[in-house]
Amino acid sequence: MSNAQIEIQLIASLVAIACAIPGTFLVLRKMALITDAISHSILPGIVIGFFITHDLSSPLLIVMAAASGVLTVVLVEFIQKTGLVKEDTAIGLVFPALFSIGIILIAQNANDVHLDIDAVLLGELAFAPFDRLMIQGTDLGPKSLWIIGVILVITLGLLIAFFKELKISTFDAGLASALGLSPVVVHYGLMTVSSITTVGAFDAVGAILVIALMIAPAATAYLLTNNLKKMLLLAVLFGVCSAIAGYWLAHGLDTSISGSMTSVLGLVFLLVYLFAPNRGFFSVLYRQKQQRIEVSLLTFLLHLGNHHEEEERHVKHLNEHINWQKVRSKSVLDLALKNNMITIEKDIVSLTDKGKKFTTEAIDYIVTNKNSEIENMKDRFFLFRG
Amino acid sequence: MEDKIAVQIDDLTVAYNYKPVLWDIDLAIPEGVLMAIVGPNGAGKSTLIKSILDIINPIAGSIQIYGKPYKKQRSLVAYVPQKGSVDWDFPTTALDVVTMGTYGSLGWIKRPGQKEKKAALEALEKVGMLAFKNRQISQLSGGQQQRIFLARALVQNAAIYFMDEPFQGVDATTEKAIINILKELRKAGKTVIVVHHDLQTVPEYFDWVTFLNVKKIATGPVKDIFNDDNLTKTYGINYKVAVNQ
Numbered sequence: 064m065s066n067a068q069i070e071i072q073l074i075a076s077l078v079a080i081a082c083a084i085p086g087t088f089l090v091l092r093k094m095a096l097i098t099d100a101i102s103h104s105i106l107p108g109i110v111i112g113f114f115i116t117h118d119l120s121s122p123l124l125i126v127m128a129a130a131s132g133v134l135t136v137v138l139v140e141f142i143q144k145t146g147l148v149k150e151d152t153a154i155g156l157v158f159p160a161l162f163s164i165g166i167i168l169i170a171q172n173a174n175d176v177h178l179d180i181d182a183v184l185l186g187e188l189a190f191a192p193f194d195r196l197m198i199q200g201t202d203l204g205p206k207s208l209w210i211i212g213v214i215l216v217i218t219l220g221l222l223i224a225f226f227k228e229l230k231i232s233t234f235d236a237g238l239a240s241a242l243g244l245s246p247v248v249v250h251y252g253l254m255t256v257s258s259i260t261t262v263g264a265f266d267a268v269g270a271i272l273v274i275a276l277m278i279a280p281a282a283t284a285y286l287l288t289n290n291l292k293k294m295l296l297l298a299v300l301f302g303v304c305s306a307i308a309g310y311w312l313a314h315g316l317d318t319s320i321s322g323s324m325t326s327v328l329g330l331v332f333l334l335v336y337l338f339a340p341n342r343g344f345f346s347v348l349y350r351q352k353q354q355r356i357e358v359s360l361l362t363f364l365l366h367l368g369n370h371h372e373e374e375e376r377h378v379k380h381l382n383e384h385i386n387w388q389k390v391r392s393k394s395v396l397d398l399a400l401k402n403n404m405i406t407i408e409k410d411i412v413s414l415t416d417k418g419k420k421f422t423t424e425a426i427d428y429i430v431t432n433k434n435s436e437i438e439n440m441k442d443r444f445f446l447f448r449g
Numbered sequence: 450m451e452d453k454i455a456v457q458i459d460d461l462t463v464a465y466n467y468k469p470v471l472w473d474i475d476l477a478i479p480e481g482v483l484m485a486i487v488g489p490n491g492a493g494k495s496t497l498i499k500s501i502l503d504i505i506n507p508i509a510g511s512i513q514i515y516g517k518p519y520k521k522q523r524s525l526v527a528y529v530p531q532k533g534s535v536d537w538d539f540p541t542t543a544l545d546v547v548t549m550g551t552y553g554s555l556g557w558i559k560r561p562g563q564k565e566k567k568a569a570l571e572a573l574e575k576v577g578m579l580a581f582k583n584r585q586i587s588q589l590s591g592g593q594q595q596r597i598f599l600a601r602a603l604v605q606n607a608a609i610y611f612m613d614e615p616f617q618g619v620d621a622t623t624e625k626a627i628i629n630i631l632k633e634l635r636k637a638g639k640t641v642i643v644v645h646h647d648l649q650t651v652p653e654y655f656d657w658v659t660f661l662n663v664k665k666i667a668t669g670p671v672k673d674i675f676n677d678d679n680l681t682k683t684y685g686i687n688y689k690v691a692v693n694q
Contacts, residue, residue, distance in 0.1 A: 091539060146466055224558050231549050235535045238601075241502040241528045242553030243520070289540045289585035 067192040068314075072307050074191055074208050075324065078267040079276055079302030081215040084222055085257040086277030087298045090285060091233050095278045096151065097136065100158035101254070102261050102270045104135040106165030109262065109270075114172065120194065120206045125214075125262045132258025133251065135161060186269030188310075188320040207267070214263040218256055222295075225249065230291060268321040276302055279328035286339045305331050353448055357441065359395045361425055364404060367414050368422040378410045401447045417444070452479040453515075455609050455640040456501060461510030463493065463500050470496045472664050474510070478642060480608075482657035483635040485645040485671075489684050492662040494644040495531065498611045502528055514609065523553055527607035529598045531614050537587050543597050544582040547572055550604035572600040577626065592623030599627060609640045616647065628654050651675055 089098055108131030112124035135157055142153040196203040203209070222229070232239040232246035239246040257277070264273040284297035309324025316323070337344045367376060374380060381392060396412075399405045404418035414422065421444045428436045441448070456478040463471040471493040478484060486494045499505040501512050503519045514522035527550070550572070551565040561569075573579045576596040581589065589597065595615055602610055610631075616624050631641050631654075645651065651658060651671060658675055660666035660683040667679045 091536075093536075144466075227552055227555070227560055228557065230541070231552055234539045234541065234546070235530065235549070237499070237504050237530045237534055238528060238549065239552075240504045241523075241526070243523050244552060244557065285540070289542070289587075291540050294540050 070192045070205050070208060071188050071320070072310055074205065074211060075188060075267055075306035075310055075320075076303045077208070077211045077215050078264045078273075079280070079306040080299050081211060081218050081260045082264060082273060082276035083280045083298040083302040084218050084295065085253060085260055087281040087284070087291075087295050088229055088233055088253055089257065090278060090281040091291075095274075095282075096154055097139070097254075098257060098261070098274050098277045100135050100139065100154045101132040101258050102274050104158045104161035104165075105129075105132050105258060105261055105270060106162050107131050107168060108165075109265075110165050110168045114168075120210065125210070125259055128262040129255055129258040131161060132261065133254055136251070136254045185272065185319070186265060186267055186321050188267050191267070207265075211263045211267070214259055218260065221252070221256060225252070229253070268324060272321045272325050275325040275328050276306070279325075279332050280305070283332045283335045286335050286342050301328075301331055356394055356398060357448070360398055360404075361437070363395055363399065364414065364418055364422045365426065367405065367412060368419065368426075373411050376412045378407065378412060381412065398447065402445050404444075420444075452481065454478065455480040455482075455515060456642070457513045457516070458501070459511050461497075461500060461507050461512060463496050463505060463507045469663065471500065471507075474661075474665050476659065476665055476668055478640060478659075478668075479657070480640050481635060481638050483631055483641045483643075483655050484657035484659060485643050485651050485655040486659045486661055487645055487648060487651065487683065488661035488666075492683075494661055495613050497661065498528075498613055498642070498644060502526065502611060524605075525608040527602035527605035527610045529602045529610070529612040529615055532591065532595055532598060532617060534613075537589075537594060539586065541586060542582065543578060543584050543586060543589065543593075544569055544573065546586060546597050547600045547604055550601040553605060568604050568606075569600070572604040573597075575603055576600045576630065592619040595619050595623060595627065599630060603630075607639070610634060610642065612641070612643045614644050614646060616645070648680065 086098070089095055105128035108128035109124050112121065112127035113119060115127075116123050118124075138157045139150065139153045142148060142156060143150050148156070191207045192205050194206045196206045196209050228239070228244050228249050231242070231244060232249040236246040239249070260277075261270060261273050264270070264276065268276060280298040280300075280302035281294070283301050284294045287297055288294050305327040306324050309327040310320055312318075312327060313320040313323035335343065338346075340346055363381070366381075370376060378396070381396075396405075396407075399418070400407070402417075403415055404421060405412050406415055407413075421440070424440060425437055428440070454477045456476070458474055458476040461471055461474040461476075462469060470491075474497065486497065488494050496505060500507050501514075501519065512519060514525060519526070544566075547569040548561050548565055551561050551568060555561060555565070570579065570582065573582055576599050578593060578596050578600060581593060586594065586597065595618075599612075599615065602612070612631075615627055619627070631643070634641050635656075643655070645655070652675060655671055657669070658671045659668040660674075660679050662683050662685075666683045667674050
């Protein structure tokens, strides 16, 4: 790896971490859409900052962009509070307005300067190593590495200091307010950090694709854990891995780095969505199938328990007269046999002692409305699950 | 009675978008009562509690907790919001939610330590939920979630407890368990104020009641003022009819 390659991956990783942290809280607050709005509406802030300084990496740009990001949130909340439109509509009204102001400003005044809309929207990580931070002739590395590094340090500091406040105001803003931990301050703090991070991600993925780095890792982590700290760590991990994998994908295909990074983020989410242990698509599907078989098994055993006459307990009869739904009667019989619940003699099915005990207990729970206890019962009685 | 006044409300008016939700409320809640706030939907019951707790800004009036504004008396007050007001899919455990009750006394930045964890565990035990301390909150039943909320308030060790519909969506066993804890709180000299919907149980559960419907209709001991007259004034229809429906 060349120096430039290492620098690019380092920048991408820092951006991913800086995005995943506010992103986690935005996802939990159901505010994913507001990052979309912020990512667009910081444009006028950047443009005005650029007109003042004529330097794309000036800190003033970040300040102005953060201000217009917070302005977006204020305007959205103001429109929403009129009660005339809902939040999504308010967001849809505010950010195109601010974004278009930014575009008009660029088109009118910046035709002859190096500030094109593509650079703002898509970013170009490949060029980041060429823009160096030089102090008294010493090369201190790429400027964007320093910018995102500083933003990340601030974000981490705020996260560690205010973790408790972020958690309670996200989970229960009413209680936070009653306890004197102003959720409004936390809210605007988070919005400011999100806006600043969005500008910081400018070089790496551009202002638009930063949405992916904020939302996708957090959404992926959400599927895998029930613990906020672990969710933050996983989001950071997914973000960094996708960023680096995305870089090498772009390298191999000779294509856009930010596009590849975003595609990898989407792919990782898809894989986790499909294969996550508890909430994943296949795991849910498997559980539903298991439950169908086990419910059928229970119905089957109850039927056997209720009927002593042989014709009601004939294998053929069971095939015909019990509504098995999508479950094959054979798999139910097999499961009952494997668990020693029944015996079959000359096609006549009988409950074993264990089967009887299981059925009696299950009926008890059903008539006393304690259906949830049946799950625990299965753990006690079943050697094999459906 | 020469009782101390726990909560004193004078001329309170609250409006959403210029539409009054509470209109000129005067209310004095004596120390040590177990009080129900009853009234129809949209009567402003939750709004009243939220105004007292400074979650909503009233447009007029004053609220005092033991003679001082709420901001100076936060440590004396615990709050149980409506169960539906939070996202139960939030990635956290029962113990963690109860620990949140200690955040007020910790103030900004300081983190909960062993002392706070111990208090949270004790509160969980009081509501019979110790076995579920590490359970993710979405894996709890509605009644268990309500117990967690109650434990979170207990951990604050306050003098006044506000609860917004604590019996909503809980089964009879949990309702009994909760009301027993509330009665214990009152015995310990605490003031407990509950937004309540089930008029049938008011005489059994509470000793004090406030009828509310945008305006205050009546307030006082249940045995003196819980009658058809006040119920009719509050609900606008004949109370007996309302109960039979």
